[in-house]
Amino acid sequence: xxxxxxxxxxxxxxxxxxxxxxxxxxxxxxxxxxxxxxxxxxxxxxxxxxxxxxxxxxxxxxxxxxxxxxxxxxxxxxxxxxxxxxxxxxxxxxxxxxxxxxxxxxxxxxxxxxxxxxxxxxxxxxxxxxxxxxxxxxxxxxxxxxxxxxxxxxxxxxxxxxxxxxxxxxxxxxxxxxxxxxxxxxxxxxxxxxxxxxxxxxxxxxxxxxxxxxxxxxxxxxxxxxxxxxxxxxxxxxxxxxxxxxxxxxxxxxxxxxxxxxxxxxxxxxxxxxxxxxxxxxxxxxxxxxxx
Amino acid sequence: xxxxxxxxxxxxxxxxxxxxxxxxxxxxxxxxxxxxxxxxxxxxxxxxxxxxxxxxxxxxxxxxxxxxxxxxxxxxxxxxxxxxxxxxxxxxxxxxxxxxxxxxxxxxxxxxxxxxxxxxxxxxxxxxxxxxxxxxxxxxxxxxxxxxxxxxxxxxxxxxxxxxxxxxxxxxxxxxxxxxxxxxxxxxxxxxxxxxxxxxxxxxxxxxxxxxxxxxxxxxxxxxxxxxxxxxxxxxxxxxxxxxxxxxxxxxxxxxxxxxxxx
Amino acid sequence: xxxxxxxxxxxxxxxxxxxxxxxxxxxxxxxxxxxxxxxxxxxxxxxxxxxxxxxxxxxxxxxxxxxxxxxxxxxxxxxxxxxxxxxxxxxxxxxxxxxxxxxxxxxxxxxxxxxxxxxxxxxxxxxxxxxxxxxxxxxxxxxxxxxxxxxxxxxxxxxxxxxxxxxxxxxxxxxxxxxxxxxxxxxxxxxxxxxxxxxxxxxxxxxxxxxxxxxxxxxxxxxxxxxxxxxxxxxxxxxxxxxxxxxxxxxxxxxxxxxxxxxxxxxxxxxxxxxxxxxxxxxxxxxxxxxxxxxxxxxxxxxxxxxxxxxxxxxxxxxxxxxxxxxxxxxxxxxxxxxxxxxxxxxxxxxxxxxxxxxxxxxxxxxxxxxxxxxxxxxxxxxxxxxxxxxxxxxxxxxxxxxxxxxxxxxxxx
Numbered sequence: 004x005x006x007x008x009x010x011x012x013x014x015x016x017x018x019x020x021x022x023x024x025x026x027x028x029x030x031x032x033x034x035x036x037x038x039x040x041x042x043x044x045x046x047x048x049x050x051x052x053x054x055x056x057x058x059x060x061x062x063x064x065x066x067x068x069x070x071x072x073x074x075x076x077x078x079x080x081x082x083x084x085x086x087x088x089x090x091x092x093x094x095x096x097x098x099x100x101x102x103x104x105x106x107x108x109x110x111x112x113x114x115x116x117x118x119x120x121x122x123x124x125x126x127x128x129x130x131x132x133x134x135x136x137x138x139x140x141x142x143x144x145x146x147x148x149x150x151x152x153x154x155x156x157x158x159x160x161x162x163x164x165x166x167x168x169x170x171x172x173x174x175x176x177x178x179x180x181x182x183x184x185x186x187x188x189x190x191x192x193x194x195x196x197x198x199x200x201x202x203x204x205x206x207x208x209x210x211x212x213x214x215x216x217x218x219x220x221x222x223x224x225x226x227x228x229x230x231x232x233x234x235x236x237x238x239x240x241x242x243x244x245x246x247x248x249x250x251x252x253x254x255x256x257x258x259x260x261x262x263x264x265x266x267x268x269x270x271x272x273x274x275x276x277x278x279x280x281x282x283x284x285x286x287x288x289x290x291x292x293x294x295x
Numbered sequence: 296x297x298x299x300x301x302x303x304x305x306x307x308x309x310x311x312x313x314x315x316x317x318x319x320x321x322x323x324x325x326x327x328x329x330x331x332x333x334x335x336x337x338x339x340x341x342x343x344x345x346x347x348x349x350x351x352x353x354x355x356x357x358x359x360x361x362x363x364x365x366x367x368x369x370x371x372x373x374x375x376x377x378x379x380x381x382x383x384x385x386x387x388x389x390x391x392x393x394x395x396x397x398x399x400x401x402x403x404x405x406x407x408x409x410x411x412x413x414x415x416x417x418x419x420x421x422x423x424x425x426x427x428x429x430x431x432x433x434x435x436x437x438x439x440x441x442x443x444x445x446x447x448x449x450x451x452x453x454x455x456x457x458x459x460x461x462x463x464x465x466x467x468x469x470x471x472x473x474x475x476x477x478x479x480x481x482x483x484x485x486x487x488x489x490x491x492x493x494x495x496x497x498x499x500x501x502x503x504x505x506x507x508x509x510x511x512x513x514x515x516x517x518x519x520x521x522x523x524x525x526x527x528x529x530x531x532x533x534x535x536x537x538x539x540x541x542x543x544x545x546x547x548x549x550x551x552x553x554x555x556x557x558x
Numbered sequence: 559x560x561x562x563x564x565x566x567x568x569x570x571x572x573x574x575x576x577x578x579x580x581x582x583x584x585x586x587x588x589x590x591x592x593x594x595x596x597x598x599x600x601x602x603x604x605x606x607x608x609x610x611x612x613x614x615x616x617x618x619x620x621x622x623x624x625x626x627x628x629x630x631x632x633x634x635x636x637x638x639x640x641x642x643x644x645x646x647x648x649x650x651x652x653x654x655x656x657x658x659x660x661x662x663x664x665x666x667x668x669x670x671x672x673x674x675x676x677x678x679x680x681x682x683x684x685x686x687x688x689x690x691x692x693x694x695x696x697x698x699x700x701x702x703x704x705x706x707x708x709x710x711x712x713x714x715x716x717x718x719x720x721x722x723x724x725x726x727x728x729x730x731x732x733x734x735x736x737x738x739x740x741x742x743x744x745x746x747x748x749x750x751x752x753x754x755x756x757x758x759x760x761x762x763x764x765x766x767x768x769x770x771x772x773x774x775x776x777x778x779x780x781x782x783x784x785x786x787x788x789x790x791x792x793x794x795x796x797x798x799x800x801x802x803x804x805x806x807x808x809x810x811x812x813x814x815x816x817x818x819x820x821x822x823x824x825x826x827x828x829x830x831x832x833x834x835x836x837x838x839x840x841x842x843x844x845x846x847x848x849x850x851x852x853x854x855x856x857x858x859x860x861x862x863x864x865x866x867x868x869x870x871x872x873x874x875x876x877x878x879x880x881x882x883x884x885x886x887x888x889x890x891x892x893x894x895x896x897x898x899x900x901x902x903x904x905x906x907x908x909x910x911x912x913x914x915x916x917x918x919x920x921x922x923x924x925x926x927x928x929x930x931x932x933x934x935x936x937x938x939x940x941x942x943x944x945x946x947x948x949x950x951x952x953x954x955x956x957x958x959x960x961x962x963x964x965x966x967x968x969x970x971x972x
Contacts, residue, residue, distance in 0.1 A: 046393060252402045
């Protein structure tokens with residue numbers, strides 16, 4: 004009897020020891036940081052090193068000597084830079100104004116309808132970026148459909164080759180990017196909150212100001228970020244739809260063809276401004292989250 | 296209840312989004328190159344299919360997109376798991392660096408990669424082309440995978456993995472059957488996003504392709520940059536059709552799944 | 559499930575396109591990499607001859623044909639990327655530059671029997687004194703094209719008309735530094751000779767100022783290269799300076815257009831086929847060059863691109879319209895007024911390019927004393943924005959670090 008019990012006990016203890024050993028081993032397998040090593044190496048080579056190179060080229064001249072001349076050269080393009088920021092700001096604001104009510108309306112539909120509408124909104128997004136701009140070139144060109152209509156009314160204005168056309172092109176490209184994040188936040192706003200506010204006697208505007216607006220801020224921030232960054236740095240829209248005023252993306256590409264150093268300087272300035280903007284937006288969004 | 300004004304507003308926005316595409320498609324059937332309608336024809340479609348350059352670009356684009364998204368998914372999933380195990384401060388630092396390709400303006404990423412490849416190319420003697428484009432695409436797809444997988448890791452219950460081990464699985468089995476299964480939605484959506492971004496990428500491809508490698512977006516740039524070419528219209532029409540079909544199918548399938556779930 | 563469907567669809571697309579290209583790309587015995595201007599070879603649509611397909615058919619060698627837009631782009635690619643091309647087609651001054659930098663291979667003219675068809679005056683030139691590094695491909699002049707519904711016929715006589723504010727937002731200018739600067743130099747007062755061997759900094763400054771003036775007087779619509787076709791053929795713009803052969807094509811496609819040979823004279827250019835030192839298929843390259851010198855091929859090509867052909871056997875095969883048009887076949891008296899680009903010094907050249915980009919991106923008024931391509935206010939504005947951004951970011955990071963430290967302290971207490 005005794006021997007049997009001891010053998011069962013020892014067997015049980017040996018078994019649990021096995022399990023515990025396995026557990027610690029395998030816990031370390033899933034808890035290890037090793038799987039990330041390939042990507043960390045990749046990140047180093049393909050993200051960090053190129054950016055370091057940009058900084059390097061921005062601060063040196065063609066012979067490798069340290070100089071700030073590139074920034075002096077780059078400052079000649081300040082007007083282009085301001086113009087790009089200006090266009091980006093206008094486009095982002097208009098996108099926001101257009102997208103915000105739309106997202107709200109969509110979020111109040113049934114789930115089935117919402118997914119259909121969102122699907123139809125995404126189809127243009129999946130179409131090629133350049134083809135969509137090209138479509139606008141065709142539409143806005145002289146003797147194109149819009150021009151013909153305006154001529155009938157007697158208005159003789161060039162629809163293409165100016166800032167307006169560029170802004171229209173940007174809005175067309177990036178409107179879905181503004182709608183989607185705002186919608187996803189809006190759809191999480193519970194109907195009962197709105198109803199409660201109305202029960203408490205708030206007018207429609209008040210409901211908007213006190214309930215919907217604060218809750219939708221994360222979506223707004225996300226959308227603004229996703230629209231402002233590409234519009235400020237976009238590369239070909241101005242070449243297709245704009246006139247003689249370039250945008251900073253086009254300038255960078257063109258300068259890079261002959262002068263890597265000045266080009267890097269301009270790119271560095273652009274990157275710093277955009278990243279700074281993002282950090283600021285992030286922080287602003289965080290504050291809201293914390294306040295709630 | 297939706298008021299009429301809301302419906303009208305939605306319709307206007309939809310019209311705004313779709314009108315240019317409809318216009319492109321309509322003129323792909325035009326028997327002329329200007330905006331004057333000259334008659335119905337399918338000749339631009341036949342020209343499109345006979346154009347070996349365009350077919351070559353399509354092949355390149357799909358090849359790069361599939362390879363890049365598969366590699367990015369594998370790399371990114373492993374990375375997401377590994378990164379999750381770092382301590383707080385280091386972890387968020389790594390996450391921030393990993394997000395740089397996403398938040399950086401595309402032109403800066405493209406230009407920086409071009410500098411890297413030009414420098415390495417002169418050092419090591421290779422030419423920019425398929426491989427540099429592939430590497431660049433993997434570089435900007437992987438962060439998206441990580442971004443999609445990490446929330447699933449956070450939601451995953453670690454004890455599931457240990458329970459599997461207790462039930463007798465080897466670590467490998469436990470990983471594939473339990474962990475991967477839990478992460479699968481994140482992995483798949485990461486894959487899908489990578490594929491989409493790689494398929495449509497223009498700016499980064501433009502800077503890393505050297506002078507010979509053509510992808511479809513680059514080809515479209517050449518087509519729309521020179522003379523008006525209705526082949527571009529035909530191409531848009533076909534792309535639109537394919538996208539519409541894919542999205543409708545996926546929507547129908549997921550609707551069916553929802554119905555079954557309710558039942 | 560839905561994602562599986564998407565995956566499946568993609569795999570199907572891939573497989574089908576793979577079979578497509580597999581069918582089309584099989585069975586070649588070699589290849590040749592050709593780098594040429596855009597719209598510069600007969601492509602085979604609209605009943606023209608597909609020159610590339612014809613070559614591939616005759617010799618069973620695959621042609622990898624890519625385009626560049628400017629000589630500067632060609633140079634940049636040859637120098638900075640490790641691309642290997644077998645045949646390139648630069649312009650005169652670029653041939654001189656590449657030759658002087660040792661980037662061209664000698665062409666074995668023995669392998670090019672059709673060389674006998676090339677007119678003597680195109681065999682030796684300033685940019686290729688021995689004639690061993692290039693074989694002429696096309697030549698031409700720069701001229702003006704305008705839309706007679708917007709500008710009365712005969713009103714355009716010279717480049718100076720581009721600066722007329724009457725043509726508000728209707729004028730197109732070359733989108734490359736040499737061609738644009740050359741026109742500006744001719745219009746300067748006193749004019750600078752764009753064909754000279756070297757320019758002073760002051761010359762370039764004056765030309766840049768002239769270009770900025772073109773923008774400021776309101777007439778400039780856009781800087782274009784290949785886009786000019788869409789603009790003029792589609793009646794989008796009123797006036798453009800462009801290469802003669804292309805203007806001939808535009809006239810063919812839009813009845814409203816007319817042309818004018820500028821009274822100041824213009825750039826006479828010769829584009830030649832060369833073999834760069836980075837080539838990997840020299841034999842195929844020479845085969846291609848020989849093929850392009852074949853009278854019938856050269857004639858079919860010239861028929862499409864409408865540039866002058868240096869191939870005298872091909873010239874005989876051309877139709878009368880072509881032979882009589884001053885755009886394709888300029889008269890001697892006009893040629894006497896023309897200049898060719900010389901290979902200028904590296905430093906001057908890059909200064910020219912740099913100033914051109916600045917001229918393109920400027921909007922400010924031009925002071926009469928110095929060139930200001932941008933106002934001081936905007937520089938200050940950008941510097942201020944940059945400073946605000948950097949300071950704000952630093953503040954945010956510091957606040958975050960302080961918060962993290964505070965939190966860590968709190969957790970430790972628990």
